[in-house]
Amino acid sequence: MIAFSPAKINLGLHILSKRDDGYHDIETIFYPIPWFDAIEIISSVNDASSSPSLHISGIAVPGHPDDNLCMKAYQLVKQDLPHLPAVEIYLHKTIPAGTGLGGGSANAATMLQLLNKKFALQLSDEKLLSYARQLGSDCAFFLQHQPCYATGRGDLLEPIAVSLKGYTLLVVCPGVHVSTAWAYQHVQPQASRTSLKERIQLPVEAWKNNLVNDFEDPVFAHFPVLREIKQQLYAAGACYASMSGSGSAVFGLFAQEMIPASLSFPNAITKVLRL
Numbered sequence: 001m002i003a004f005s006p007a008k009i010n011l012g013l014h015i016l017s018k019r020d021d022g023y024h025d026i027e028t029i030f031y032p033i034p035w036f037d038a039i040e041i042i043s044s045v046n047d048a049s050s051s052p053s054l055h056i057s058g059i060a061v062p063g064h065p066d067d068n069l070c071m072k073a074y075q076l077v078k079q080d081l082p083h084l085p086a087v088e089i090y091l092h093k094t095i096p097a098g099t100g101l102g103g104g105s106a107n108a109a110t111m112l113q114l115l116n117k118k119f120a121l122q123l124s125d126e127k128l129l130s131y132a133r134q135l136g137s138d139c140a141f142f143l144q145h146q147p148c149y150a151t152g153r154g155d156l157l158e159p160i161a162v163s164l165k166g167y168t169l170l171v172v173c174p175g176v177h178v179s180t181a182w183a184y185q186h187v188q189p190q191a192s193r194t195s196l197k198e199r200i201q202l203p204v205e206a207w208k209n210n211l212v213n214d215f216e217d218p219v220f221a222h223f224p225v226l227r228e229i230k231q232q233l234y235a236a237g238a239c240y241a242s243m244s245g246s247g248s249a250v251f252g253l254f255a256q257e258m259i260p261a262s263l264s265f266p267n268a269i270t271k272v273l274r275l
Helices: 069-080 103-118 125-135 139-143 180-186 204-209 216-222 224-235
Strands: 002-018 024-043 053-058 087-093 148-151 156-159 168-173 240-243 250-254 269-274
Touching: 002 103, 002 139, 002 168, 002 240, 024 103, 024 168, 024 269, 069 087, 069 103, 069 125, 087 103, 103 125, 103 139, 125 139, 168 224, 180 216, 204 240, 216 224, 216 240, 224 240, 224 250
Parallel strands: 053 087
Antiparallel strands: 002 024, 024 087, 024 148, 148 156, 168 250, 168 269, 240 250
């Protein structure tokens, strides 16, 4: 059984306050984009007491396979359902890791859905959501399949009416790694301001001065190449440009169908998507 897990971008991201549990309260708009990894699971030839195995192709994924979120999703379900059969997991990566596009989180959410469907586990939406929240703050979003206004750690979700249909999206991944933990350590929470839930209702052309990603100030100061990419996108005619999540991907929204041919980002992974 095979499924495709999408990436996301953040349309604005406010860091509101530091929580007692060490996390931060945030607000953001998660928007799914048509850039996908592929995940296939097949039943293992071994018995149910054996461990799953993970095979990764495409873009390299750092870290040990046992730490991959696909494996963690399987193990989380296995804790509750000890007789869950062992599986072979084939993950083909096209979404770069560590870019703020949510590829790993989407893989985890898709893995939960695949296991539920393939083995007829009859897990409720509420149970899948509970698993997703344990795997990562933004994993829950990838069970929704629609734009959402997110609060809490990013796991409290409310569908929101926002559409970028007809726009062209250029995503630039320059190969810079930004640690999410580092980014949170260097951002300054700001609680009192107009909510993104209101700001997102403005015309896209007004987002430039109203939809802010709070991570940009500290991250751009440390990685000026990311600021330069954003400036290039605006210079090329983007009506809105921003870093996604804590980086390092930077994206530009263009009203026109064609991206200027002069726009070039050597040594970066780029993706042009018609929304």
